[in-house]
Structure formats: structure tokens, C-alpha cells
Amino acid sequence: MKKNGCPCCWQQLPYNVNCADILLQEPASATPRGKMEPLQKKEIKKKIQAAITETEQGIANLKELTKPVAPDNAIGRLSRMDAINNRSINQSSLNSSRHKLNMLNKALDCIDDPEFGICADCGEPIPVGRIMIMPEANLCVRCAA
Ligand SMILES: [Zn+2]
Numbered sequence: 001m002k003k004n005g006c007p008c009c010w011q012q013l014p015y016n017v018n019c020a021d022i023l024l025q026e027p028a029s030a031t032p033r034g035k036m037e038p039l040q041k042k043e044i045k046k047k048i049q050a051a052i053t054e055t056e057q058g059i060a061n062l063k064e065l066t067k068p069v070a071p072d073n074a075i076g077r078l079s080r081m082d083a084i085n086n087r088s089i090n091q092s093s094l095n096s097s098r099h100k101l102n103m104l105n106k107a108l109d110c111i112d113d114p115e116f117g118i119c120a121d122c123g124e125p126i127p128v129g130r131i132m133i134m135p136e137a138n139l140c141v142r143c144a145a
Contacts, residue, residue: 044131051104051136056101059097063094066087066094120139120141122140125140126139
């Protein structure tokens with residue numbers, strides 16, 4: 001028995017057509033695939049700006065923590081080793097925070113571009129939920145994995 005519905009979403013359709021056919025029939029002025037609502041963009045913009053502020057604060061903290069470890073005998077040899085270890089951990093967090101900040105700034109720059117929210121790898125729209133959690137992401141979950 002053949003089901004009378006779209007093969008991709010099983011939505012009941014009047015004719016023997018599927019969603020792709022309907023999308024093709026839409027006038028050129030129709031919302032392009034993956035295009036975000038202005039309200040969503042506004043939310044995402046706020047999210048990016050908040051993330052930038054947060055990341056900048058984190059970077060400022062990490063910069064403080066990654067200052068050269070003073071060869072101060074007062075803190076003792078072991079604590080100096082600890083300090084050096086912590087410093088290299090903080091140094092790598094600092095690098096990734098800087099990278100994140102770059103990505104966030106880029107995202108903020110191109111939020112009004114039609115390509116915003118489109119996976120840089122496969123060209124599929126990135127779900128808004130993912131963008132809200134990781135606004136710096138320019139790859140979909142599948143491509144980022
Ligand atoms: Zn992708």
C-alpha cells in the first residue's frame with residue numbers, strides 16, 4: 001500500500017508531490033533554505049556579543065595567569081613546578097580562547113550575510129539550536145565531528 005504523503009516528512013499533500021517539488025515551485029522571493037528569521041538573528045547576535053565579552057574576560061584572566069613564573073625562591077621549588085605546569089595549561093586555554101574570540105568576531109561580522117548559519121563544509125543549514133550553544137561554530141555537527 002502506497003502512503004499518500006511526502007516521502008521526507010509524511011505530511012499529507014494534495015497531489016502526488018513531495019516537499020522538494022513544493023520548494024521548487026515556490027516563487028523566487030520565498031525564504032531561501034536555511035534563512036533565519038530576523039528575530040532569531042537578533043537573539044544569536046546577542047548571544048555572540050555576550051560570548052565575546054565572556055571570552056575577552058577569560059582571556060584577560062588567563063593572561064594574568066600566564067605571566068612568566070618568577071624565579072622566586074620564596075614560593076619554593078615544588079610550587080614553582082606547579083606554577084609552570086599550570087602556566088602551560090593556562091597557555092593552551094588562552095590559545096583556544098583567542099581562537100574562539102576570532103571565530104566569534106567573524107560570526108558577528110557575517111551574521112547578516114546570507115551564508116551565515118550554513119555549514120562551511122557541506123553547505124547544509126546549521127540548526128539554530130547549535131548556533132545558540134556554539135555561536136562560533138561554522139560547521140554542522142556532522143562535519144565538525
Ligand atoms: Zn556540514
